[in-house]
Amino acid sequence: MFRIVLKLLTALTMTAVVSAAAAQQRPMPQGPSAVAAQPAAPAVPAQTIAPAQAGAPSAATAPAASASSDSTAAPVEREGRLLKAAAAELRELSPWSMFKSADVLVKAVMIGLAFASLVTWTIFIAKMIELTVVQRRLRAALTRIGDARSLAEAQFALGAKGSVLSSLLAAAMREARLSAGISSDVGIKERAASSFGEIVRAEARRIRLGMGLLATIGATSPFVGLFGTVWGIMNSFIGISKSQTTNLAVVAPGIAEALLATALGLVAAIPAVIIYNHFARVTKGYLELVGRASGAAGRLLSRDLDRTHVSSVGGSHSRSAAE
Numbered sequence: 001m002f003r004i005v006l007k008l009l010t011a012l013t014m015t016a017v018v019s020a021a022a023a024q025q026r027p028m029p030q031g032p033s034a035v036a037a038q039p040a041a042p043a044v045p046a047q048t049i050a051p052a053q054a055g056a057p058s059a060a061t062a063p064a065a066s067a068s069s070d071s072t073a074a075p076v077e078r079e080g081r082l083l084k085a086a087a088a089e090l091r092e093l094s095p096w097s098m099f100k101s102a103d104v105l106v107k108a109v110m111i112g113l114a115f116a117s118l119v120t121w122t123i124f125i126a127k128m129i130e131l132t133v134v135q136r137r138l139r140a141a142l143t144r145i146g147d148a149r150s151l152a153e154a155q156f157a158l159g160a161k162g163s164v165l166s167s168l169l170a171a172a173m174r175e176a177r178l179s180a181g182i183s184s185d186v187g188i189k190e191r192a193a194s195s196f197g198e199i200v201r202a203e204a205r206r207i208r209l210g211m212g213l214l215a216t217i218g219a220t221s222p223f224v225g226l227f228g229t230v231w232g233i234m235n236s237f238i239g240i241s242k243s244q245t246t247n248l249a250v251v252a253p254g255i256a257e258a259l260l261a262t263a264l265g266l267v268a269a270i271p272a273v274i275i276y277n278h279f280a281r282v283t284k285g286y287l288e289l290v291g292r293a294s295g296a297a298g299r300l301l302s303r304d305l306d307r308t309h310v311s312s313v314g315g316s317h318s319r320s321a322a323e
Contacts, residue, residue, distance in 0.1 A: 095260060102257040103235050109228030113264040116217045120272045123210045131282050134163075134207070138289045141165040142296065150307070151176070151300045164203050164290055168297035171195040176304060185305045192301055196294040203290055207283055211276060218272035225265020232258025 099110060141163050148154035151173050158166050175192040182188065236254030245251075 098253070098257045098260050101253070102260070103232060106228045106232045106235075106257065106261055109224060109231075109261050110264050113221060113225055113228075113261070113268045116221055117264075117268040117271070120214060120217055120268065120275060123214055124271075124275045127210055127279055131207070131279070131286060135282075135286050135289065137163050138165060138286070138293060142289070142293060145169075145296060145300075148300065150304050151297075154297075154300055164199065165293040165297070167199050168196055168294055169300070171199060172297045172301040176301060185302075185309070188305060189298070189302065193298065196297065200287070200290050200294055204283075204287055207286060211279055211283070214272050214276040214279070218269050218276055221265045221269035221272065222262075223265070225262040225268075228261025228265075229258045232261060 099107065102110070141158055142165065144157045145154040145165070148157055151169055155166070155169050155173070158169070172192050172195075175188060175195060179188045179191070233255060236251055236258060239254055240251050
């Protein structure tokens with residue numbers, strides 16, 4: 001009985017070994033029906049052998065695939081890094097950050113234009129205060145001497161206040177004193193008019209002080225800013241050639257930095273031109289007041305000369321009558 005059972009077990013074992021060897025030699029069946037038809041025990045070595053057989057061609061093609069993927073991924077990765085850097089710059093794209101990242105020459109241009117703008121507004125404030133004060137003072141002085149009958153009365157009415165009218169009256173009295181004993185009134189008036197002209201021209205030069213600088217700033221600031229822009233754009237194109245990309249997100253910061261110089265040039269030039277034109281009109285009005293003051297001083301001098309002649313003629317008549 002024991003021998004019969006042993007023979008049966010031996011036969012079953014031999015059958016299992018033969019079926020396993022046949023399963024290894026046959027290809028893997030496709031489809032769910034073939035999978036279901038396979039016995040459970042020999043499925044394990046079949047699955048372990050199949051990847052080993054399939055691994056040989058995949059291992060052969062892996063280097064070529066990885067090389068091609070690396071060659072195509074390198075430009076993509078470089079482009080991605082450039083885009084990330086450009087995105088970081090765009091998030092910080094403010095005038096101050098653009099100034100800090102600009103070229104040294106562009107920075108010098110921006111600083112010069114900012115200083116020119118500061119000078120423009122300084123001149124505007126100073127000249128506005130000066131013109132307002134001198135116009136008010138001269139109008140008040142002309143009002144005070146309106147009823148004066150002589151140079152002495154006019155000087156007494158003005159007092160010791162320093163104004164262009166005081167200078168004109170002092171010049172008239174000095175010429176009258178230096179020309180004492182000269183009978184020709186025409187020569188005295190001509191010499192006094194010459195002194196008045198010098199005083200008026202000196203006052204015009206004084207009141208126009210700073211306007212030439214305004215004209216220079218207004219005329220040259222746009223071109224200075226344009227020079228900074230051209231230089232910055234040139235550097236931007238050099239950066240484009242080095243980065244080997246024409247993506248707008250990469251080249252936009254450099255171009256924006258260059259255009260900031262032109263913007264600063266316009267910021268400095270436009271107010272300078274407007275302020276210059278305003279001061280030209282105000283200065284013209286003030287010089288008209290100075291001309292009125294010169295005419296008033298000339299009229300007072302003429303009255304004094306006429307009174308002198310009348311008094312001298314009256315004195316001669318009285319002496320002749322007494323004789």
